[in-house]
Each structure stands twice: as structure tokens, then as C-alpha cells.
Amino acid sequence: MKISIRFALYVWLIWTATASFAQSSINQATEEQSAGLSTPATAEIEHLMGVFHQAVASHDGARVSSMFIDDGSTWFNVLSDEGYARLRAKNPAVLKVRHSSFQEFAKFVSSSHAALDPQHSNIQIHTDGTIASVYFNYVFTIDGKPENQGSETWQVIKTSDGWKIVAITYSSNPNVSER
Numbered sequence: 073m074k075i076s077i078r079f080a081l082y083v084w085l086i087w088t089a090t091a092s093f094a095q096s097s098i099n100q101a102t103e104e105q106s107a108g109l110s111t112p113a114t115a116e117i118e119h120l121m122g123v124f125h126q127a128v129a130s131h132d133g134a135r136v137s138s139m140f141i142d143d144g145s146t147w148f149n150v151l152s153d154e155g156y157a158r159l160r161a162k163n164p165a166v167l168k169v170r171h172s173s174f175q176e177f178a179k180f181v182s183s184s185h186a187a188l189d190p191q192h193s194n195i196q197i198h199t200d201g202t203i204a205s206v207y208f209n210y211v212f213t214i215d216g217k218p219e220n221q222g223s224e225t226w227q228v229i230k231t232s233d234g235w236k237i238v239a240i241t242y243s244s245n246p247n248v249s250e251r
Contacts, residue, residue, distance in 0.1 A: 113201040117228060120235045121192060121206070128190050133182030140174040140237045141229070147172045152222065152245040159246065174237070189213040192224075204228045204235070210242070220246045 120139065127135035149170045151159065159166045181188065195208040206226040211218050222243035228235050 113199045114197050117197050128181050128188050133178035136178040146239040148241045149244050155245045186214045202230050
């Protein structure tokens with residue numbers, strides 16, 4: 073009986089120490105992400121964002137498309153209340169929420185002759201190394217003029233071929249003064 077109690081106590085001590093260590097590691101990783109410290113996954117996602125920017129600026133629609141999951145990717149544009157009111161005054165049929173696709177965006181990127189420059193700021197990346205949520209503010213300029221601005225979120229996953237975008241949702245406050 074003494075051996076069984078000692079063995080049970082030993083197992084319990086190892087289990088608690090292991091659980092405590094695992095929780096400590098999780099807390100440390102969470103604190104590093106909250107503090108904005110770079111991890112390999114964060115750096116890879118930042119690289120994905122840089123490649124996306126370069127593909128848009130160089131009108132490489134095929135490269136833009138290659139950054140998305142083929143099946144199931146979503147793309148939503150939600151007009152800000154102010155933008156919706158301004159656009160609705162010009163066109164009562166305008167939709168507040170518009171579903172699109174990365175294919176449509178890639179086609180626009182490839183066919184546009186204007187200088188495109190998606191600028192990102194206040195980037196926040198939350199990841200466990202397998203999935204990630206990216207949130208940032210953006211200004212999309214065309215020929216050097218702000219065309220649209222708002223906040224954007226990407227849902228990304230790490231595939232065997234690297235990080236891929238699953239979904240993009242962005243608020244939209246278009247510059248409609250010249251239209």
C-alpha cells in the first residue's frame with residue numbers, strides 16, 4: 073500500500089510540475105505576442121504582407137491570387153456609416169456590405185494602369201504558429217491619391233506551402249469627393 077501511495081504521489085508531482093511548466097510556456101508565448109515581440113510566425117506573416125503589397129504595386133494579379141486558399145476564401149467590404157451615406161446619396165442602390173473575391177481583386181490589380189499602393193499601419197498579429205489573425209489600418213492610394221481607407225483584418229493559416237490568406241474583411245471609407 074505504501075508503494076502505491078508513494079507512486080501515486082510521485083505521478084501527481086510530475087503531472088503538476090509538467091502542467092505548471094506547460095502553462096508557464098503558454099503564458100510566456102501569450103505575453104510575447106501581447107508585447108509585440110516577433111516570433112518566426114509573425115515574421116513570416118509580415119513577409120506575406122510585404123509580398124502582397126509588392127504584388128499589388130507591380131500589378132501582379134497572379135501573385136496576389138497565389139497567396140489565397142483556392143476553396144472557401146472570402147472577401148467582404150463593409151462601408152462605414154459615413155461612406156455609405158455619401159455613396160447612397162449618389163446612388164440609392166449602393167450596398168453597405170459587398171461580397172467579392174480575391175479573383176476579382178487580382179483581375180483589378182492586373183488590368184489597372186494606375187499606380188497602386190496599399191499602405192498598412194498599426195499592424196497587430198495574433199498567432200499560435202498555425203493560424204493567425206492580422207488587423208491593421210490601411211490607406212489604398214491610386215496614382216498617389218487616397219482612394220479608400222479604413223481597417224482591415226486577414227485570417228491566415230499555415231499550409232505545407234507556407235502562410236495563405238483565408239479571408240479578408242475590411243471597412244471602407246472611400247474618397248468620393250471627386251466622383
